[in-house]
Amino acid sequence: MEGIIGRKAGMTQIFGKEGEFIPVTVIEAGPCPIAQVKTAQKEGYNALQLAFGQKRKTLFNKPSIGHFEKAKIEPKRFLREFRTDKPDKQLEPGKEIKVDLFTVGEKVDVTGVSKGLGFQGVVRRHKFRGGPKTHGQSDRLRAPGSIGSSSFPSRTFKGQRMAGRMGNERVTVLNLEVVGVDLEKNMLLVRGAVPGKKNAILLVKKSKRR
Amino acid sequence: MDLVSAVEGKYLKEKKVDFKPGDTIKVHVRIKEGDKERIQIFEGAVIQKRGKGVSQTFTVRKLSSGVGVERVFPMHSPFLANIEVIKKGKVKRAKLFYLRKMRGKAAKIKEMEKEEGKKEGEVKE
Numbered sequence: 001m002e003g004i005i006g007r008k009a010g011m012t013q014i015f016g017k018e019g020e021f022i023p024v025t026v027i028e029a030g031p032c033p034i035a036q037v038k039t040a041q042k043e044g045y046n047a048l049q050l051a052f053g054q055k056r057k058t059l060f061n062k063p064s065i066g067h068f069e070k071a072k073i074e075p076k077r078f079l080r081e082f083r084t085d086k087p088d089k090q091l092e093p094g095k096e097i098k099v100d101l102f103t104v105g106e107k108v109d110v111t112g113v114s115k116g117l118g119f120q121g122v123v124r125r126h127k128f129r130g131g132p133k134t135h136g137q138s139d140r141l142r143a144p145g146s147i148g149s150s151s152f153p154s155r156t157f158k159g160q161r162m163a164g165r166m167g168n169e170r171v172t173v174l175n176l177e178v179v180g181v182d183l184e185k186n187m188l189l190v191r192g193a194v195p196g197k198k199n200a201i202l203l204v205k206k207s208k209r210r
Numbered sequence: 211m212d213l214v215s216a217v218e219g220k221y222l223k224e225k226k227v228d229f230k231p232g233d234t235i236k237v238h239v240r241i242k243e244g245d246k247e248r249i250q251i252f253e254g255a256v257i258q259k260r261g262k263g264v265s266q267t268f269t270v271r272k273l274s275s276g277v278g279v280e281r282v283f284p285m286h287s288p289f290l291a292n293i294e295v296i297k298k299g300k301v302k303r304a305k306l307f308y309l310r311k312m313r314g315k316a317a318k319i320k321e322m323e324k325e326e327g328k329k330e331g332e333v334k335e
Contacts, residue, residue: 009212009213009214010213010214011214012214012217012218012263012264012265013264013265014217014218014220014221014264015221015264015284015286015287015288019284019287019288019289021265021284024217026213026214026217028213180217185213185216187213187216187217189217
């Protein structure tokens with residue numbers, strides 16, 4: 001499984017071959033130096049640890065600087081792991097992974113943290129239909145309805161969908177088409193929307209299901 | 211936002227045609243038929259302009275054998291060959307949706323008098 005860390009730059013539209021609009025998300029992806037190669041022998045699983053993003057030098061603590069020095073790379077703000085099937089000898093600490101990992105037309109999975117929407121009712125959070133507007137109803141328009149039976153079982157089942165905090169969770173969007181790769185600008189164009197708000201950190205992987 | 215505008219910049223047209231809602235324009239549309247390409251003209255009144263940047267669109271309305279036909283064109287579409295302004299209209303609003311209910315003489319847009327046109331041009335500069 002190959003992937004790269006990116007930053008969501010925003011969304012826009014571009015023109016397709018037929019002159020149609022294509023909604024795209026612009027992702028600033030990489031370059032990501034490899035900070036550590038994890039192997040099954042040593043760490044118990046195979047993975048690549050990538051680094052991405054800037055942070056002021058003074059904000060790094062000594063242990064983390066040591067970690068970056070070990071790989072002989074500049075200290076970066078984010079460290080993220082990508083699981084790999086087996087260790088690739090060409091990929092060693094210090095090597096950079098860039099957007100040319102992806103080609104136009106390929107499918108990718110994008111993982112990020114969705115926008116935090118706060119406390120939301122059941123209609124918005126779980127797409128309930130709410131109650132009827134008329135026929136003598138009051139205060140029922142966005143109500144959740146029944147949350148269970150009566151004397152049996154005398155309790156509400158776990159997992160019953162109710163109002164509560166929405167968003168701000170890890171979400172993966174599968175099979176997004178790559179519509180543009182710009183190695184010079186470290187830019188990736190992906191068809192459609194991606195979790196999170198602008199400047200959110202994203203993990204872009206080659207699609208699992210093809 | 212910098213990367214986003216870089217992406218949009220590639221698709222923006224350099225040449226801008228100055229027209230407003232109320233103007234009568236001819237839109238030259240490239241149409242692909244197999245390998246051949248030809249140009250079709252859609253002539254009518256501009257009833258709205260909306261959006262900005264690459265996403266900007268405008269709507270042109272015309273009467274085609276008694277039936278109102280509206281077409282929305284992306285301003286920066288690569289399939290727009292040319293836009294000709296035929297008449298400058300004198301209208302009092304930015305969206306002319308009220309024209310949809312009008313028939314015959316009521317649906318006519320008054321033409322901008324020349325002097326007024328000049329004055330407006332001066333203000334813009």
